Amino acid sequence: MITKADILSEIARTAKANGGVPLGRSQFFASTGIKKTDCGRYWARWGDAIREAGLTPNKLKTPYPDDYLLERLATMTRELGRVPTSPEIRLRHHRDKTFPDDRVFDRIGRKRELVAKLIAFCQQRPEYDDVLGLCLSANLPERERGDSADSGDEKEVVFGYVYLLKSGRFYKIGRSNAVGRRERELAIQLPEKAAAVHSIKTDDPPGIEDYWHRRFADRRKNGEWFELTARDVTAFKRRKFM
Numbered sequence: 001m002i003t004k005a006d007i008l009s010e011i012a013r014t015a016k017a018n019g020g021v022p023l024g025r026s027q028f029f030a031s032t033g034i035k036k037t038d039c040g041r042y043w044a045r046w047g048d049a050i051r052e053a054g055l056t057p058n059k060l061k062t063p064y065p066d067d068y069l070l071e072r073l074a075t076m077t078r079e080l081g082r083v084p085t086s087p088e089i090r091l092r093h094h095r096d097k098t099f100p101d102d103r104v105f106d107r108i109g110r111k112r113e114l115v116a117k118l119i120a121f122c123q124q125r126p127e128y129d130d131v132l133g134l135c136l137s138a139n140l141p142e143r144e145r146g147d148s149a150d151s152g153d154e155k156e157v158v159f160g161y162v163y164l165l166k167s168g169r170f171y172k173i174g175r176s177n178a179v180g181r182r183e184r185e186l187a188i189q190l191p192e193k194a195a196a197v198h199s200i201k202t203d204d205p206p207g208i209e210d211y212w213h214r215r216f217a218d219r220r221k222n223g224e225w226f227e228l229t230a231r232d233v234t235a236f237k238r239r240k241f242m
Helices: 005-019 025-032 038-042 046-052 068-082 086-095 103-107 111-123 126-135 181-189 206-215 230-237
Strands: 158-169 168-177 192-204 220-221
Touching: 005 025, 005 046, 046 111, 068 086, 068 103, 068 111, 068 126, 086 103, 111 158, 158 206, 158 230, 168 206, 192 206, 192 230
Parallel strands: none
Antiparallel strands: 158 168, 158 192
16 A cells, blocks of 8 residues: 555655656656555645645646737747747747747637737837738638638739828828829829828728828828828838738
């Protein structure tokens, strides 16, 4: 029969071999051959056995805050130049144990929901402006776009442009189906010479135009015209596709 002294001795021995950290209950039973019923004769809880062996029970891990997870994901997105996949996150965790496992990110949601939360995270933090662009251009699986999985009708994606036009000290943010055409039309109507600064290709011109209008809302002067800073212009010009 396994005695209490036998179990306490094994708890101390395995903890010493584990760098002074006591093993979890399942790991202890698997590595020593001692059974749960053996411990059950002496202690109601595994933590009580650990304490009697003169050790401190391991604390349960608390869940990572969402902002911490999104910050780690944003950093990895920047490194890769795209939103990482679950296998890539799993590999990162395998190489760096301080990086959360892919199953931890599953708590936030599937990839579409995860990207949406990452976008919201980056929108509140100018230092992740580049990551925001990568998220907005992320290619999500068709089933996560809301398309029918067995639908045989595929609509052709029509691209347009959201452009930045400068006239005097003001900038216009607008959209067009043909890059350059709308800018030329406006240039004819304006009293000062207008110059095209940059255009962003997109499959959602209204949505992307609205994003920039909201982002620069505090700089709006009239309609689609804004008084932007050099930093604002640089942020817009970083986008090639959204």
